[in-house]
Amino acid sequence: MxxxxxxxxxxxxxxxxxxxxxxxxxxxxxxxxxxxxxxxxxxxxxxxxxxxxxxxxxxxxxxxxxxxxxxxxxxxxxxxxxxxxxxxxxxxxxxxxxxxxxxxxxxxxxxxxxxxxxxxxxxxxxxxxxxxxxxxxxxxxxxxxxxxxxxxxxxxxxxxxxxxxxxxxxxxxxxxxxxxxxxxxxxxxxxxxxxxxxxxxxxxxxxxxxxxxxxxxxxxxxxxxxxxxxxxxxxxxxxxxxxxxxxxxxxxxxxxxxxxxEMLQVEGKKMSKSLGNFFTVHDLLEQGIPGEVIRFVFLQTHYGKPMDWTAKKAEEAEKTLRKIAQLFAAPILSKPWSGNSTIDPPQEVVDALANDLNTSLALTHVRTYLKNGEEPKLAASLRLLGFEPTLLVEKFASLQMRSKSSDARLSVGVDAKGDATSLNGDALMKVQEKLQIERQIALKTKDFSEVDRLKAALLDAGAEVRMSKDGVEVFAGADFDASKLEGLA
Ligand SMILES: [Zn+2]
Known part of the structure; x- marks a missing residue:
């Protein structure tokens, strides 16, 4: 044992x-x-x-x-x-x-x-x-x-x-x-x-x-x-x-x-309402930062050491999770998904955690499996660390069709089962491009009514919308219904 x-x-x-x-x-x-x-x-x-x-x-x-x-x-x-x-x-x-x-x-x-x-x-x-x-x-x-x-x-x-x-x-x-x-x-x-x-x-x-x-x-x-x-x-x-x-x-x-x-700081400073760097988990989720990204950033620092939350760390964590999800998602269309295999987590990952919860070392192993394309090991390690591979694919493997777009930030997601059908994808892509344009206009005119209308329609159709200063990303959720987007774009 x-x-x-x-x-x-x-x-x-x-x-x-x-x-x-x-x-x-x-x-x-x-x-x-x-x-x-x-x-x-x-x-x-x-x-x-x-x-x-x-x-x-x-x-x-x-x-x-x-x-x-x-x-x-x-x-x-x-x-x-x-x-x-x-x-x-x-x-x-x-x-x-x-x-x-x-x-x-x-x-x-x-x-x-x-x-x-x-x-x-x-x-x-x-x-x-x-x-x-x-x-x-x-x-x-x-x-x-x-x-x-x-x-x-x-x-x-x-x-x-x-x-x-x-x-x-x-x-x-x-x-x-x-x-x-x-x-x-x-x-x-x-x-x-x-x-x-x-x-x-x-x-x-x-x-x-x-x-x-x-x-x-x-x-x-x-x-x-x-x-x-x-x-x-x-x-x-x-x-x-x-x-x-x-x-x-x-x-x-x-x-x-x-x-x-130990305690958490934000961008090198103690989190406090008076410094304006106090935020809740809900604030971050609302800003479109997935919970998995927050968890990944947390686990990079040993629990017994002070940790510094930074926007840069969150970006890097999201990049890594995207790479992981893409590795899992890549073979979906042609063969059964290997991320579903239920092997035991590698002993070196278990040993890292058993050593006073060295999550940071466990994530180093995860990065190695990612680099080597060792999917079953990667999936088993991620599960032990509290990341569900299926959910990662659903949330992060959205770059299948990224190359179709002129804006690299724009992307269309695959749903939970990996069915990135071109019909759904095309419909999403059109609305997303329209949303991107309308948002640029709105940022100048300060009239966001059209943006809000498009966003509401996308949500209603089962899509997930993320907006950041860098652009707009739209993902198809598990219940995405392309027919609801008809006539929007
Ligand atoms: Zn108590």
């Missing part, structure tokens, strides 16, 4: 991964707070742990891995959004949860086995808080319940900081009901206009940290294999999770391997 090694934040070393139970390998990852679109940093965490999940499934078997990623659907940011928009909280969280799932699916992220929502586990949180009070690790005061940090001597070990450093470095809220400034909230009172649940301490709602401890305990037990998250969560969130879980269930020891992904 392949030996997996992970860098364990807890020990600061790369260690051989030995699961507690190889027939049920268990991983918990902190999920999103659902009040807004997922930004690129959120997506990097999801893709990083998706790779861990895929590797574990490959090595231990898909039925022998349990991956839990939560949704935080009770939070002051959600309450603020509801107050700001006048919309019910449940609408906001349901909508945002679905956005997250859709965006992550576009990036090839598998759904975890369990996606618990915090509000479904309030009873378990209350039970855990009661246990912490009973064991002398927490106290109730003025409708709040606080965790007593001094009661847990190992506090700070994960991030390697002393409590004094943490007090100095954190903006610790000094509240009259706290015995010590470091103590953190397990439960807080809710006014009538805020979400709340009855509890032994009055109507209230949980603090953020207790959610993960309670849900991990309920779904994975008092000890499990891997806990993951962005390294911005290491302190205080993960320190607090450890303190709660280890004090409530001292015999368990909580998670054994802690994995943290």
């Amino acid at each position: 392949t030996t997996i090694r992970f860098h364990n934040t807890r020990t600061r070393r790369k260690e051989v991964f030995e699961p507690i139970d190889a027939s049920n390998v268990r991983m918990y990852v902190c999920g999103p707070t659902v009040y807004d679109r997922a930004h690129m940093g959120n997506a990097r965490a999801a893709v990083s742990f998706d790779m861990a999940y895929r590797l574990l499934r490959h090595v231990y078997g898909a039925d022998h891995v349990t991956y839990v990623r939560n949704f935080t659907d009770v939070d002051d940011k959600i309450n603020a959004k509801a107050a700001e928009t006048g919309r019910p909280i449940s609408d906001i969280t349901a909508e945002t949860t679905q956005w997250y799932l859709d965006d992550m699916a576009a990036l090839g992220v598998l759904e975890p086995n369990e996606m618990p929502r915090a509000t479904q586990y309030i009873g378990q949180m209350v039970a855990m808080i009661e246990e912490l009070i009973a064991k002398g690790h927490a106290y109730a005061a003025e409708g709040h319940v606080l965790f007593s940090v001094k009661s847990y001597p190992d506090y700070g070990k994960l991030s390697g900081r002393s409590v004094d450093d943490m007090i100095a470095g954190a903006r610790v809220e000094v509240a009259p009901y706290k015995r010590d400034p470091m103590d953190f909230v397990l439960w807080k009172p809710s006014s009538d206009d805020l979400p709340g649940w009855d509890s032994p301490w009055g109507r209230g709602r949980p603090g953020w940290h207790i959610e993960c401890s309670a849900m991990a305990y309920e779904l994975l037990g008092e000890t499990f294999d891997i806990h993951g998250g962005g390294n911005d969560l290491m302190f205080p969130h993960h320190e607090n999770e450890i303190a709660q879980s280890c004090c409530a269930h001292p015999e368990g020891g909580f998670a054994r391997y802690w994995l943290h992904n």
Whole structure:
């Protein structure tokens, strides 16, 4: 069996991964707070742990891995959004949860086995808080319940900081009901206009940290294999999770391997709204950057290193994916597609991933298979890395008819089955050329009505339209219907 090694934040070393139970390998990852679109940093965490999940499934078997990623659907940011928009909280969280799932699916992220929502586990949180009070690790005061940090001597070990450093470095809220400034909230009172649940301490709602401890305990037990998250969560969130879980269930020891992904920058700068370089996954997808391109760019950098998102990297990734798709698509018209072969992924690719998820080396192997035209190896490696070859062909192998056009940017796609019929192709080509011309005019006149009309008609016919500063590209989707384009061009 392949030996997996992970860098364990807890020990600061790369260690051989030995699961507690190889027939049920268990991983918990902190999920999103659902009040807004997922930004690129959120997506990097999801893709990083998706790779861990895929590797574990490959090595231990898909039925022998349990991956839990939560949704935080009770939070002051959600309450603020509801107050700001006048919309019910449940609408906001349901909508945002679905956005997250859709965006992550576009990036090839598998759904975890369990996606618990915090509000479904309030009873378990209350039970855990009661246990912490009973064991002398927490106290109730003025409708709040606080965790007593001094009661847990190992506090700070994960991030390697002393409590004094943490007090100095954190903006610790000094509240009259706290015995010590470091103590953190397990439960807080809710006014009538805020979400709340009855509890032994009055109507209230949980603090953020207790959610993960309670849900991990309920779904994975008092000890499990891997806990993951962005390294911005290491302190205080993960320190607090450890303190709660280890004090409530001292015999368990909580998670054994802690994995943290590094942060994402954009064009060399920290992503921030004030710098104007803050964008969501949805923003990029809307701009016509396929999810596969985003995933490919992410995987080029090791999850434990800072990564810089640049437009240049996205362009290069798209070029490589096009080459891959063209290699797969080339023989379609004459013989069965070899990309469908289901050989095991090459061991060197598995080994790269098993070495603390070295996705960058895995992609180097992928490029070699591409260069050598080794399609079955390429397809099997891509599947392991979360790219479905059929989808790559559908989205990227659109250059079959590119030479027909005077503008090299113009292209017509083949559909999912590779049926680039000339009839469909001609119809598309004509409308695409018209769209290109109309767009050039519109860019001068600022009247986009004709462009919008053509684009709507193309979408209605099942075509995909991508516009960038360099031109217009139109692709036939799986349900493309050329007859709907009649009379347009
Ligand atoms: Zn968490």
